[in-house]
Amino acid sequence: MKNIVYIATSMDGFIADSHNNLDWLTNLPNPDGSDFGFSKFIDTIDALVMGRKTFEKVLSFSEWPYKKKVFVLSRTLKKVPPELEDKVEIVSGDINDIISSINKRGFFNLYIDGGETIQSFLKMDLIDEMIITRVSIILGGGIPLFGNLDNQITFKVLETIKLSDNMVQTRYVRGN
């Protein structure tokens, strides 16, 4: 059972710019149409867990991008668009309880997505692995990946790869 973060940030640690846009990420040159290992990563996970804001951002994309089950953490959201009813489930409550009930249903490797959700998981030391793609741009402001923590959290570097002239991907696992 693993909770894994897979996310792109700017050099200064933002996951969206100050207008909540991702142009700086989606407009990167990509002549080979590579997904930079994303679908391979998705094959390794059983389900996604994301916050409401990320869910709403994904809803604004031209098509629903996930084949795996998505759990949306939200106290306010009551239902999802009809076409997503079999793909998306709204959950709320204590994070440990949510994760354990998701695990019990057979979803073991969870892709944890969205800034606030990742921050909540890190605060409770619930992240086992982080795959961070750092785009070589300084945005100067926006929505941060990381937030305040009471305790430092150490990871180990598994590998780092130059994906393109504009991207470096580094894999970390929890540990000293």
Place this chain on the structure above:
Amino acid sequence: MKNIVYIATSMDGFIADSHNNLDWLTNLPNPDGSDFGFSKFIDTIDALVMGRKTFEKVLSFSEWPYKKKVFVLSRTLKKVPPELEDKVEIVSGDINDIISSINKRGFFNLYIDGGETIQSFLKMDLIDEMIITRVSIILGGGIPLFGNLDNQITFKVLETIKLSDNMVQTRYVRGN
């Protein structure tokens, strides 16, 4: 003529923790006593330019670590400790003027150090190269490497290397 940043940060982009300490960096396991390329880098530069706070931090180290000339940006500092008088010079004024007068004196490749100084240089788009060593720890707070910018700045990735289980070093040059 190049202005180069060479700095270590946490995963969440802090160059010192919330007590202005560097233990998380200096206490990393380093069985081979490697300097991870630092002295090789120092060989490539002609002088350092740092802010007063960084200078004062360096003064607290057991010995003065730099063989190259150090220019300290400060409006308040008037003199340096006597034993450093031939090694350190205080400069103040407009950054462009300072850099051009340093360049005219034969110091072309400058190592720009210190959070606020780096931020000032980035605001004026005066950084040509960044060598960032990212330590695999989330500090959760501290002194940030990056600050607010009015305009995004793009870099190109030259290379990324896993230096140890706890460090990734990535080299960036200014450009799209």
